[in-house]
Amino acid sequence: MHKKNKLSRSLVIYTLVIIVILVAIFVINQKENNMEKSNQKAAEAPSISGQPIAGQEGSSISIVEFGDYKCPSCKAWGEQVWPQIKQEYIDTGIASFAYVNTLFHGEESKLAAQASEVVYMNYPERFWDFHNALFDEQPQASLHDDLWVTEEKILEVAQVTIPELNTETFMQDLTDNSIQEQLNQDQLLVSQFNISQTPTIIINNTVIANPFDYNEIRKVIEQESD
Ligand code: CA
Numbered sequence: 001m002h003k004k005n006k007l008s009r010s011l012v013i014y015t016l017v018i019i020v021i022l023v024a025i026f027v028i029n030q031k032e033n034n035m036e037k038s039n040q041k042a043a044e045a046p047s048i049s050g051q052p053i054a055g056q057e058g059s060s061i062s063i064v065e066f067g068d069y070k071c072p073s074c075k076a077w078g079e080q081v082w083p084q085i086k087q088e089y090i091d092t093g094i095a096s097f098a099y100v101n102t103l104f105h106g107e108e109s110k111l112a113a114q115a116s117e118v119v120y121m122n123y124p125e126r127f128w129d130f131h132n133a134l135f136d137e138q139p140q141a142s143l144h145d146d147l148w149v150t151e152e153k154i155l156e157v158a159q160v161t162i163p164e165l166n167t168e169t170f171m172q173d174l175t176d177n178s179i180q181e182q183l184n185q186d187q188l189l190v191s192q193f194n195i196s197q198t199p200t201i202i203i204n205n206t207v208i209a210n211p212f213d214y215n216e217i218r219k220v221i222e223q224e225s226d
Pocket of ligand 1: 050101183
């Protein structure tokens with residue numbers, strides 16, 4: 001009887017110890033998660049020279065998106081978050097917005113990015129129409145590997161968004177090596193800022209931990225405006 005009591009007491013103690021350990025692990029994990037979720041500071045703001053810019057160029061608040069036309073989250077960000085930023089900070093002249101090509105999904109990312117650079121180089125005033133229309137073409141709920149960026153699709157989007165398009169030159173430029181220089185410039189920024197996911201949003205030198213958290217974006221912009 002005495003032995004049995006001792007055994008159950010030990011069991012209770014062991015159980016308590018295990019619970020304490022589990023709680024400790026949970027607390028530590030939570031802390032790490034929170035740390036992962038906090039914004040990071042880069043040494044400086046990304047250079048947006050040579051990049052397509054919406055809004056007030058030379059504004060004291062520079063918002064930069066590292067994006068990929070093949071990335072479903074980038075499409076979602078463009079639909080859910082961008083319109084609010086545009087309305088509140090770009091159209092009002094408070095901030096500028098630049099888009100940097102980030103090629104994380106192979107040949108299709110590259111083809112789409114090349115096309116966007118060709119459009120920006122030759123028809124800069126049509127860039128954002130083309131950019132938005134290309135994201136519109138990304139199939140809803142697509143997976144990364146569903147093929148949709150083709151030369152035919154690119155040309156179709158270009159013809160719709162650029163009425164003055166010279167199809168022949170456009171198709172030549174698309175496969176021309178000179179456009180590679182623009183992509184290299186973007187790639188340098190991707191490396192410099194250690195971009196590991198798209199979309200990544202950087203406001204001046206603050207890397208936003210969760211680009212879908214509009215309140216956080218607003219908070220950082222307000223801080224930078226002070
Ligand atoms: Ca670029």
